[in-house]
Amino acid sequence: VGPVCEGGGTFSPGTEAGIFGNGETGVCVGLQTPFNSNGTTTQQGIEVAFQYNLNDWEDRLGSFGFLSGLGFVANYTYQTESNDTGFTDISGGRAQAIFAQQGFDPAVNPVQRETATLLNLSKHAYNLTAFYEKFGISARVRYTWRDTFRTNDLPGTGNVFEPLGFRGAVEPRGQLNASVNYAVTDQLNIGVEGTNLTKSSQNISCVNDGALLCYEGITDRRIQFGFSFTY
Structure with a gap:
């Protein structure tokens, strides 16, 4: 000491x-x-997006012409990284002690982590949105999902989060949001918005996805009502 x-x-x-x-x-x-590594870390990926609406179908929908206000938006992203910066040994401390209890000899199986893992990088992510725009109504239903990603931050606090000497692994998570706005007049607009309607929690595992739970963010749904008036 x-x-x-x-x-x-x-x-x-x-x-x-x-x-x-x-x-x-x-x-x-x-x-x-901080220091600069001699190696390199690169990111590559692809994004595919799709958008379609039924505006051109109003005449052909007959009595269902009101459905011409419907539309859909979707996108999918795939990302990966190439990392040749090597690994860093983590000696001593609680991380080494816990691994030693599991029968790992630090001399043979050193505790390591990637030196320069790209943070906040999900391998898979997608968004699905349905919307309606007609008769003064503007409505959205959106579901967004992302795969596991590494983090150094403890959500909501801004504190560095490296449990047991490792970066945290944020578990896969989806969230459902929705909103409806109505133009009562050209000047008055009222609406309601719902966030995280399914109360999806935000969990962070130690070391890797599916390992020991290090943090559980118990998130609630949020409903907001509002109006706007222009003059």
């Missing part, structure tokens, strides 16, 4: 050891600094 810090780092005299010690004050803290 210092103050010499034989294992490296800087001695912090006012820091309490907490769960890492026996109640003493003053601990050695590790040094961190």
Whole structure:
């Protein structure tokens, strides 16, 4: 715990050891600094989008002409990365201790992580939207989904999130949103909007997708009513 810090780092005299010690004050803290890797990390992918509406079908729909206000929008994105920056050993600390309890010899099976993983990169993602625009009505129903992605951030706090020395893996998640607006007059518009109607939670696993749960964001649905008036 210092103050010499034989294992490296800087001695912090006012820091309490907490769960890492026996109640003493003053601990050695590790040094961190940004650096440029000699390797490269590249991102590549493809996006496909589709949009269609029934505006041109109004005359052919007969008594169902009101359906000509319907439309659909969809897109799909595939992304991947090429990383030759290598791996970084994570020695000591809780991460190494937990892996050691599982029978891994640090000398044979060192705890590692990618040096420069691209964050917030989902391999698969898609959005589906149905809309209606007619008779002063503007309505949207949208479902959006994305695959697992890496994060350093604890949602809603802005704090760095690296459980056990690893970046968190945000679990796949979908969300359903909807809105309806009506133009009562040329000046008055009223509407209602619903966010996360299915109450989809946001979970982050330690180390990799489907592993130990490190964070659970219990999200609720949100309903908003509003109006606008122009003059």
